[in-house]
C-alpha cells in the first residue's frame with residue numbers, strides 16, 4: 001500500500017516521502033480501515049516537524065523504504081470504510097463507513113482500536129467525516145471546560161480558523177457572545193452576520209483596543225488562543241479580572257507573554273488545552289461520558305457545523321502540492337489528501 005512516511009523530524013515538505021509498504025494486519029481488538037480522505041491539520045505538520053506534544057516513534061519497517069530503516073507514518077485522522085477486523089474484535093463490521101483517529105492515517109490502510117473508530121451515517125459525507133475526530137471534539141471540549149454562563153463573552157484568536165468557526169457556532173447555541181480576532185481585513189466579510197463578531201486586529205495592540213470597544217471597557221470573560229506571541233499576549237490582556245485564558249495552538253511559533261500584573265492584580269487564570277490529554281481524562285470518567293460527548297459532536301457535524309469545508313483535494317501522490325496549498329494564507333477550508 002502507499003504511505004507517506006518520514007525518517008526524521010523536520011520541514012514536512014522536505015522530510016515526508018511516499019513509500020510502498022505492506023498493508024498492516026489488525027491485532028486483537030483492532031479494526032483495519034481503508035482510508036480514502038484525510039485533512040492536512042496544523043497538528044499533523046507539528047508532529048512531522050517534531051514540535052508536537054510527543055515525538056514520533058520511528059520503527060524499522062522491513063518492507064519500507066531504505067530496506068528497513070526506521071520511519072514513522074504521518075496523519076492523525078481520516079475517514080473511509082472498515083476493511084477487516086482483528087481477532088476478537090466485535091465490530092463495526094467490514095463495509096461500515098467510519099471516521100478514524102490513529103497515528104498514520106496518511107496511508108491507504110490504518111489499524112486502530114475499535115474504540116478509535118466512529119461509524120458515520122450517509123448524512124455525513126466522508127469529506128466532513130475525515131475531519132470529525134480532531135477539530136469538532138476540540139471545539140466542544142474547549143467550551144465545556146470554560147463552563148461559561150449565558151451572556152458571557154469569549155475572544156477567539158485565529159478567528160477565521162476551522163476550530164474558531166466551530167467554537168463560535170457551539171458558543172452561540174450556549175447563549176455566549178463570541179469575538180473573533182482575525183489578522184487580515186479580507187477575513188472580516190465572510191464572518192459578518194455569522195456566529196461571531198469579527199475583530200480585524202493585525203497587531204496585539206489593536207486587538208486589546210478592539211476588545212475594549214466591543215465590551216464597554218470590561219474585557220472578555222475568556223480568551224481561547226491558537227496564535228501565541230503578541231496576539232496571544234494581547235488576548236490575555238483582553239480578559240476581565242478573574243477571567244480565563246486558554247492556550248491551545250502555536251500558530252505564530254512565539255511564546256505567550258504573560259505579564260505578572262495579569263496574574264497578580266487581575267487574577268487571570270491561565271491554562272492550556274491538548275485534545276489527547278483531554279480525551280484521556282474523559283475516558284477515565286467512563287464510557288457514558290465519552291458517549292455523551294461523541295453523540296453531541298456527531299450531531300453537531302450532521303447538523304452542518306461550519307469549519308468542515310474543503311479547499312481542495314490532492315491524491316496522496318501529490319502530497320507536496322497539498323502541503324504547499326495548506327500553508328497558503330487566506331485559504332478557506334481544509335486541504336484533503338485522497339486516494
Ligand SMILES: NC(=O)c1ccc[n+]([C@@H]2O[C@H](COP(=O)([O-])OP(=O)(O)OC[C@H]3O[C@@H](n4cnc5c(N)ncnc54)[C@H](OP(=O)(O)O)[C@@H]3O)[C@@H](O)[C@H]2O)c1
Nearest residue numbers: 042138158160161162163226248249251252274275329330
Ligand atoms: N490543542 C489541541 O488539542 C488542538 C486541537 C485541534 C486544533 N488545535 C489548533 O487549533 C488551531 C487552528 O486549527 P485549524 O485546523 O482550525 O486551522 P485552520 O483551519 O488551518 O486555520 C488556521 C487559521 O489561522 C490563521 N493563522 C495562521 N497563522 C497565524 C498567525 N501567525 N497569526 C494569526 N493567525 C494565523 C490563518 O489565517 P490566514 O488565512 O491569514 O493564514 C487561518 O485563519 C491550530 O493552532 C491547531 O494546532 C489545537
